[in-house]
Each structure stands twice: as C-alpha cells, then as structure tokens.
Amino acid sequence: MASTLTQQNLLERDDIKISLKFGYLGLGMGGCSIAAACANVKTNVRNGHFPYNALLVNTNAMDFEKISFKTPTISKLLIGTGKGAGRDIDVGEQAFVDGQGSIIDSIKKQFMDRDFVWIVAGLGGGTGTGSVIEAIKTLHNNGFKKRFGLILTLPRDKEGATVISNALERLQKISKVMQSLGSIILVDNQKLYKRFSTQNPNASLSEYLEFSNDFIADTLHELNVVTASFKPYGDSHFDSSEFENLLKTPGILSLSKFSIDDRDIDLENQSTYLSALDDSIETGILSDGYKLDNTQRAATSIIANRGTAQRLFTLGFTDTVETLIDSKAPLAGEKPIATYVDEKARGVHFYTVFAGLQLPARINELVEENNRLTELQEEKSDSDDVLASLQTFKRKKKEELDLDDLDSLLSEDTDSKSKVKSSSDDGYDPINDL
Numbered sequence: 034m035a036s037t038l039t040q041q042n043l044l045e046r047d048d049i050k051i052s053l054k055f056g057y058l059g060l061g062m063g064g065c066s067i068a069a070a071c072a073n074v075k076t077n078v079r080n081g082h083f084p085y086n087a088l089l090v091n092t093n094a095m096d097f098e099k100i101s102f103k104t105p106t107i108s109k110l111l112i113g114t115g116k117g118a119g120r121d122i123d124v125g126e127q128a129f130v131d132g133q134g135s136i137i138d139s140i141k142k143q144f145m146d147r148d149f150v151w152i153v154a155g156l157g158g159g160t161g162t163g164s165v166i167e168a169i170k171t172l173h174n175n176g177f178k179k180r181f182g183l184i185l186t187l188p189r190d191k192e193g194a195t196v197i198s199n200a201l202e203r204l205q206k207i208s209k210v211m212q213s214l215g216s217i218i219l220v221d222n223q224k225l226y227k228r229f230s231t232q233n234p235n236a237s238l239s240e241y242l243e244f245s246n247d248f249i250a251d252t253l254h255e256l257n258v259v260t261a262s263f264k265p266y267g268d269s270h271f272d273s274s275e276f277e278n279l280l281k282t283p284g285i286l287s288l289s290k291f292s293i294d295d296r297d298i299d300l301e302n303q304s305t306y307l308s309a310l311d312d313s314i315e316t317g318i319l320s321d322g323y324k325l326d327n328t329q330r331a332a333t334s335i336i337a338n339r340g341t342a343q344r345l346f347t348l349g350f351t352d353t354v355e356t357l358i359d360s361k362a363p364l365a366g367e368k369p370i371a372t373y374v375d376e377k378a379r380g381v382h383f384y385t386v387f388a389g390l391q392l393p394a395r396i397n398e399l400v401e402e403n404n405r406l407t408e409l410q411e412e413k414s415d416s417d418d419v420l421a422s423l424q425t426f427k428r429k430k431k432e433e434l435d436l437d438d439l440d441s442l443l444s445e446d447t448d449s450k451s452k453v454k455s456s457s458d459d460g461y462d463p464i465n466d467l
C-alpha cells in the first residue's frame with residue numbers, strides 16, 4: 034500500500050497517542066468504504082489498537098459485502114429498499130428520512146464517546162449525496178452541534194453528467210450552511226486518480242479506490258497523531274485542543290505534508306527547503322486549487338529527531354517558515370509554527386493545515402464540465418436528423434409502386450420488417466421488438 038507514512042511508520046508504533054477520538058458516519062458506497070478504511074486503522078498501542086469507529090449507512094445490501102470489516106468497531110445499517118438509490122438523490126434522501134429513527138439510535142450508540150464525527154460521502158451517487166444534508170441536520174440536532182465535519186469526494190471528469198450534476202447540486206446546498214458546520218475536507222478523485230494511474234499505469238479503478246481510501250485514512254490518522262505524540266521543542270507548540278479548534282473552523286480544510294532528508298537542508302540557503310515546502314502547501318494532499326489568502330486559521334508542525342532538531346530548529350529557521358506561512362495566510366487569526374522531537378524520526382517532516390477556506394478551483398472545472406456535457410446533450414438532440422427523417426418516412430402503397438424501379442421494390446421488402454412504431458402505441462414494447 035502506498036502510504037503517507039513511509040518515512041515515519043507511525044502505524045506500526047506502540048508509542049503514539051491520538052489527539053481526538055474520531056467517529057466516521059459513512060453514507061453510500063464510497064462514504065462507507067472510506068469510513069471503514071478509517072476505522073480499520075490499527076495501531077500497536079495497548080488499549081488503542083483500533084482508535085476509531087464507524088457507522089455505515091447504505092441503501093444497498095450487496096455493497097456491505099464488498100467492505101472489509103477488520104474491527105468490531107464498525108457497524109452497518111441498511112436503509113431504503115436494500116437495492117441502492119440508482120444515482121437518484123431524491124431516492125437517497127427519502128431513504129435516510131424514512132430510516133431516521135434507527136439512524137439516530139445508531140448514531141447515539143456508536144458515537145457517544147467520540148470527540149469529533151466525520152460525515153463521509155462520495156459526491157455524485159444517489160445514496161451518499163442524497164442523504165448528506167439530512168445527515169448534517171441529524172448530527173446537528175442530536176448532540177454533535179459544531180462537533181462534526183464532512184469528508185466529501187469530488188467526482189472525476191469522466192464520470193458523466195448525472196454524477197457531476199448530483200455532486201454540484203448538493204455542494205451548492207452545503208455551501209449555504211458551511212458557516213454553521215465544522216471543517217470540510219474535499220478529496221479530489223480526479224487529482225488522486227491522475228497521480229495513482231501515472232504511477233501504476235496497469236492498475237484497475239477498484240485498486241485506485243482501495244488505495245485512495247487507505248490514503249485518506251492514513252492522512253487523517255497521521256495528522257491526529259502528530260498533534261498529540263511528540264515532545265515540543267522550543268516555546269511554541271500546537272496541542273490537541275488547538276487541533277480540535279482547527280477542525281471546528283467552518284470552511285474547507287487543506288492539508289499538506291512535506292518530508293525531506295535532514296542532510297539536504299542547508300540553513301544558510303533557504304532554497305534547499307523553502308520552495309519545496311511552498312510547493313507542497315500549494316499542491317495539498319487530498320485536493321488543491323485553494324485561495325490560501327482566505328485562511329482563517331493555520332497550523333504548521335515540524336518533526337525531527339533530537340540531533341536534527343538541535344541543528345535545525347533555530348530561531349532563524351522558524352522565522353523563515355513563519356514568514357512563508359504569513360505571506361500565504363495573512364488574515365489567519367492564529368498560525369502557530371510548532372517544532373517537535375520524535376526520537377525515531379528519520380528526516381524532517383512538515384505538516385500544514387489551512388482552515389476556513391472557500392471552495393477550490395476544481396469546483397469551477399466541474400461546473401464547466403457539466404455545462405459542456407449539457408451543451409453536447411442539447412446539440413445532440415437538435416442534430417438527431419437521422420431519427421427525425423426516419424419519423425417522416427412513409428411507406429409507399431402497393432398501387433403507387435413503379436414496377437420498373439428495382440430499388441423501391443427491394444426496399445419495400447426490408448421496410449415491412451423495420452416498421453417504425455412509437456412506444457406509446459397500445460401494448461407496443463420497443464425492447465421486445467429488438
């Protein structure tokens with residue numbers, strides 16, 4: 034599995050702590066798959082092997098079979114007909130409304146001890162996308178006000194008009210209430226898929242989905258661990274409660290990570306690390322294209338082992354990083370730079386979080402793709418002249434036939450087999466006539 038943890042191997046360690054107990058409410062197939070991957074994160078910590086949990090809500094019974102349950106902390110709840118919502122957001126929403134009684138009971142049972150709950154949905158389908166607004170209301174009204182955020186995937190360009198318009202319809206609604214919610218993390222499937230398929234040209238789509246779900250799970254876990262596990266080095270540090278405030282900041286959250294071999298950093302020459310750090314912030318991990326000058330709150334954590342920390346974490350170094358963050362997010366109310374010592378760290382690891390952002394440029398691209406597809410559709414119905422001319426076609430009566438016109442006589446034969454009828458004719462089913 035490709036992981037964000039290759040240099041730190043936080044997953045295998047028994048000496049880590051987490052900042053916040055996360056619960057994941059998965060909606061629909063994508064949402065449930067990601068939520069399950071997040072709850073399947075296993076550590077070697079005694080009494081904390083499975084630090085997270087999940088409640089999976091779906092309208093499709095078969096989908097649950099495709100999900101791996103590595104922990105008893107994942108529970109599932111089937112709503113609706115059991116056969117899926119067929120990409121219809123009204124069907125998905127109605128299923129959630131009809132199942133609300135049992136959903137609320139399950140949420141209370143599952144998430145009672147959780148510090149923060151993530152609603153997770155893949156935007157574009159019927160179930161997850163359809164039920165996300167109702168899920169927001171349900172958590173808001175049942176004890177999780179301001180203690181929940183959203184993880185939403187954005188569709189790839191090639192997923193088609195229905196998927197893209199479903200996603201945009203719900204994003205429009207969500208953006209209206211964004212200021213009353215906690216953070217929203219957008220997972221850009223187009224961005225992650227492009228990177229994954231370049232690195233693994235022979236991989237299948239389902240391999241990509243599995244990769245992306247583990248990648249999301251690891252990223253969130255890593256961030257949650259970094260803020261709680263290591264010894265602060267120097268004065269400023271960023272603790273779990275500040276991390277919680279960051280996650281509760283309304284708007285979109287952008288995450289980045291940059292790792293570098295400590296020998297490659299030359300304190301006397303900023304260009305040995307600063308522009309790469311800058312690039313990593315702009316590129317993000319799960320999505321990009323944000324106007325970072327809208328940032329409300331930011332945080333940077335830098336981790337190295339003691340030897341490296343002693344050489345590197347000088348006032349001049351933190352000032353340089355601070356200047357970079359300040360130039361990117363001048364209006365952020367808080368933007369601490371925290372340095373930590375992890376005795377087991379190899380290399381230097383920079384984690385940045387920018388919170389309170391507006392929607393990224395990718396949404397514009399999806400609107401444009403949607404408009405392009407709508408125009409294509411309109412052009413197509415205008416230009417379906419073959420069908421139109423076929424509708425005007427009339428069979429010549431026998432007596433009108435010119436016995437010398439062989440072409441007409443031959444077509445007469447085929448015409449009787451391919452008579453065009455409309456499906457509104459009584460009892461006529463074009464499918465059975467194929």
Ligand SMILES: Nc1nc2c(ncn2[C@@H]2O[C@H](COP(=O)(O)OP(=O)(O)OP(=O)(O)O)[C@@H](O)[C@H]2O)c(=O)[nH]1
Pocket residue numbers: 060061062063064066067092093117118119120121125154155156157158159160161162186187188189192196220222242243245246
């Ligand atoms: N990253 C990631 N994205 C996914 C995954 N599965 C689906 N998606 C995305 O989520 C979108 C919605 O798909 P689903 O979650 O399958 O849809 P659903 O909510 O089950 O809705 P219906 O099947 O119509 O009832 C897709 O268009 C994909 O872009 C997944 O496992 N990982």
Ligand SMILES: [Mg+2]
Pocket residue numbers: 061062093096117118158160
């Ligand atoms: Mg489905």
